[in-house]
Amino acid sequence: MKASIVTIGDEILLGQLVDTNSTWLADNLTQESVVIQNVLSISDKLEDIVESLELLSSASDLIIVTGGLGPTKDDVTKKALAEFMNTDMYFDETMFNKITAYFEKVGFTLTEAHRLQCYLPKGIEVLENKMGTAPGMYFTQKGTHILSLPGVPYEMKWIFENSFLPLLKSINNLGVPTLHRTIRTVGIGETRVEAKIRDIIDELPEGLSVAYLPGLGQVKVRLTARGQNAQDDVMEKYKTKLTNALGDYVYGFEKTLLEQALMDVFVRKGKTLATAESCTGGQIAAKIVSVSGSSKYFLGGSVSYSNEMKRIHLGVQEETLIEQGAVSEQTVIEMLDGLLQSSGADIGVAVSGIAGPGGGTPDKPVGTVWLAWGSKGERHTEKLQLGKDRIKNIEYTTVVAMNRLRLFLTH
Incomplete structure (x- = not known):
């Protein structure tokens, strides 16, 4: 089966929004033996949507369109689909009743815009969306399967996985295994x-x-x-x-993330963890708690950005900060020791560095990062020398810290 993906939205073309939907869809379609032929981003104009559908339908077994299904005036996908199908719109009472019941439940006021959202092209199959008000829509046109999904990523993913994937498995008999x-x-x-x-x-x-x-x-x-x-x-x-x-x-x-693997090894070993972060600003802790069940092993963390916070909350000696600086091996060792003492965790990790783009010196240029990890009986340290991109430095240090913790428990 050959597929094309179309993302709709001026905000994507203007560079104001990164298109993550097509990447996710391509990955998941590939897992189902679907061959991706085209990925196209287009404007919110009705004629551009219709033209794209006409262009791609001649060479695609499946077209997936994302975006343009909300209650605002620039959401024109349904009108474009109706024009492409050469059909009229109808008012879907079932959809209206569901939206009305949802708004009553949460105490919101139903607007005319939401009522207009219930007008759909005749001939489409409505796919349930339990994450929002805009439904998925599926139909076939001259042998081409067409799926329209909301642009909101978590809504798009839910409809694809729960409402469309079973359908895809039944129609995808055209590809090489x-x-x-x-x-x-x-x-x-x-x-x-x-x-x-x-x-x-x-x-x-x-x-x-x-x-x-x-x-x-x-x-x-x-x-x-x-x-x-x-x-x-x-x-x-x-x-x-x-x-x-x-x-x-x-x-x-497959889809296992590093933070999931970290939780698995800590839970398996029956150990607890705490974090002390300076240059990463809580990013390590954020990654850890992004996984459901992290409370089984993660006790908490300290974001000690200033020298004063390092002294007060982690017990770093003032002499260490004056003589060796906040970004030093001795500082992260003392951060780790203080963290383990105050938290009672079995294992801890401490990081301090110069994320950039400013703040570097000839002795400690931007990208210098020190890490310490371990337990009360066994400590390890490492120095990283990274680049000048602040976000990349923070993200890379987070990856290194989680991996050092993983390896510490698996050896």
Whole structure:
């Protein structure tokens, strides 16, 4: 099955909003053996939407459109779909009753704009949206399957996974059998990953291939099988070989995030964790608590940005701050010691650095970061020398900190 993805919104074309919907859809469609042919971003103009549908329908088995389904005046997707289908709009009483009941429940006032939202093109199948008021819409036109989804990411994902995916499985009988396996690594670059698995890649049978998807401090290794070798036993055989070759750099598979893997190892080992952050400003703790169930092991954290906070809350000695500075090995050691003492956690991590773009010196340039992690009986430290991009420095330090904690418990 060949598919095209269309994202609607002037805010995307103006660079005011990053399109994450098409990336997510492409990834999930690929998992279902759907081949993505086009990804297109267009304006909110009705004629542009219709023109795009007409252009793509001749070469696509499936078109997914996101955006333009809300109650505001610039949400014109439904009108464009009706024009493309050469049909009229009708008022959907069922949808109106659901919206009315929802607004009464939460105490909001139903507006005329929300009433207008209940006008839909005749001939479409309404797909339930339990995350918002705009429904998904599905129909076929001259052999092409067309799905329209809200642009709000969490609504779009819910409809796709819960209302459309079962339908997709029933209509997707046009493609070559395809399977994917993803191995997630951290603390190793793409080039070194490739070097470690080169011998395995050379022995892959026909139809199997490996791709690398690098990120900040992480690399995803995607194994793909097409055709006669798209079988679970073949995939598991080579996934195991690749995993063994990559060793401790592997932290998870498929959609497992590093923060999930971190929670899994802490819970499995029955250990608790606390964090002391300066330059990351709470980002490590934020990643940790983004995973449901993190309260099983995470006690809490301290964001001690100033020297005074480091002294008061973490017990860092004033002499250390004066003589060695806030960004030093001794400072993060004392931050860690104070954290473990005050929190009672089994394990802790402390970070202090110069995220940038200002604040650096010849001795400690922007991107200098010190980390300390461990327990009362075993401490480790590491110095990072990163670049000048503040956000990247914070995100990379967060990844390194979580990975050091993971490895600390797995060795």
